[in-house]
Ligand SMILES: Nc1nc2c(ncn2[C@@H]2O[C@H](COP(=O)(O)OP(=O)(O)OP(=O)(O)O)[C@@H](O)[C@H]2O)c(=O)[nH]1
């Protein structure tokens with residue numbers, strides 16, 4: 060929970076992962092950081108210098124003092140040996156001397172409150188810590204370096220100025236004056252709308268890169284969908300059998316290829332069924348297709364081609380004609396193709412799987428943005444910006460229809476509020492708690 064009363068405490072935590080390592084870093088931050096630390100050290104610390112010294116009788120350590128550290132306040136970092144005993148004793152001693160154990164994300168929350176990071180940068184720190192693939196890393200770094208927050212901040216400021224003028228008019232409503240230039244207001248609305256729409260449309264890709272590109276594996280029962288999942292993962296993840304209708308629920312697994320994470324969803328085979336559980340499974344298949352970026356359509360090529368009763372519009376569809384190790388049916392190929400790629404594969408021998416992987420990668424790379432393009436990948440921002448757009452559209456309509464200024468001002472305030480929750484000008488305990496609660500202790 061967010062407790063402003065305790066901002067003056069000196070806080071302490073182990074900033075390296077829990078457990079035993081070669082070394083561990085204990086971070087101490089707050090007004091008394093230096094005093095508390097030096098009580099136990101055999102040497103004085105000079106700013107930004109690494110000092111090799113002894114901490115009580117406990118351990119030989121390296122200590123660094125930052126007059127203004129990551130948190131924007133005096134910070135001392137103590138690198139000790141990674142023993143759990145040493146870590147715990149260090150913490151205990153520092154707490155006995157007046158430091159308080161830090162809460163989850165408290166270091167980063169202080170960095171934000173002290174103006175070292177804006178809110179979306181603070182969130183990017185969490186993403187950076189979580190990043191596993193190069194794509195996730197790039198997204199986080201771009202957001203950390205400012206990303207779209209600065210542009211949004213500028214646009215918000217312009218909108219705020221105009222809103223204030225518009226509200227001033229309300230005080231002079233008897234006199235029929237116009238302080239807020241309507242054409243300027245329209246210009247800003249258009250610029251913001253354009254900017255936000257571009258950002259919002261980048262979300263699908265941004266989010267997919269962050270969480271894994273959703274790939275639905277679909278097809279008739281027994282086509283070899285689960286076998287394909289297993290072959291791609293190199294693992295016996297899903298049950299395979301020659302009984303049609305083996306997979307009844309969706310099964311999800313992620314796999315990283317060439318730095319891009321894919322989220323494979325193996326599904327229940329598509330067919331008409333009177334079995335209630337199987338029907339539910341097929342409903343889930345439809346949902347998986349709706350959410351998917353790529354659809355792997357598996358067909359058993361020893362049988363004639365059959366269309367599937369599922370909506371594939373707008374999806375990147377790759378057809379895998381499976382069981383190429385067996386004699387193929389003369390009519391196994393789709394007759395007319397709306398599909399992007401078509402491959403002959405065998406999950407049994409592994410034939411064609413490399414080409415399939417390459418096709419999935421190229422499907423994603425086609426849509427990958429340029430290095431300098433920003434992508435929206437944060438769900439909280441996505442939701443807030445959608446509300447901004449909605450409010451802006453109300454404002455635009457209000458201007459068209461000559462709605463009274465006080466009503467327009469209400470929509471403008473709404474837009475400003477939600478924009479502010481992204482850029483950090485509007486914060487509430489709830490928003491801060493949400494964001495920083497995601498961090499681990501010590502971050
Ligand atoms: N010969 C051959 N058999 C395969 C191949 N791929 C899958 N099979 C067999 O086809 C049968 C069905 O495979 P599954 O992977 O369970 O098929 P599925 O599409 O997941 O089926 P449902 O879950 O019932 O919808 C099993 O007996 C597999 O061993 C292949 O490339 N070659």
Ligand SMILES: [Mg+2]
Pocket residue numbers: 284285286297298299305306326
């Ligand atoms: Mg299956």
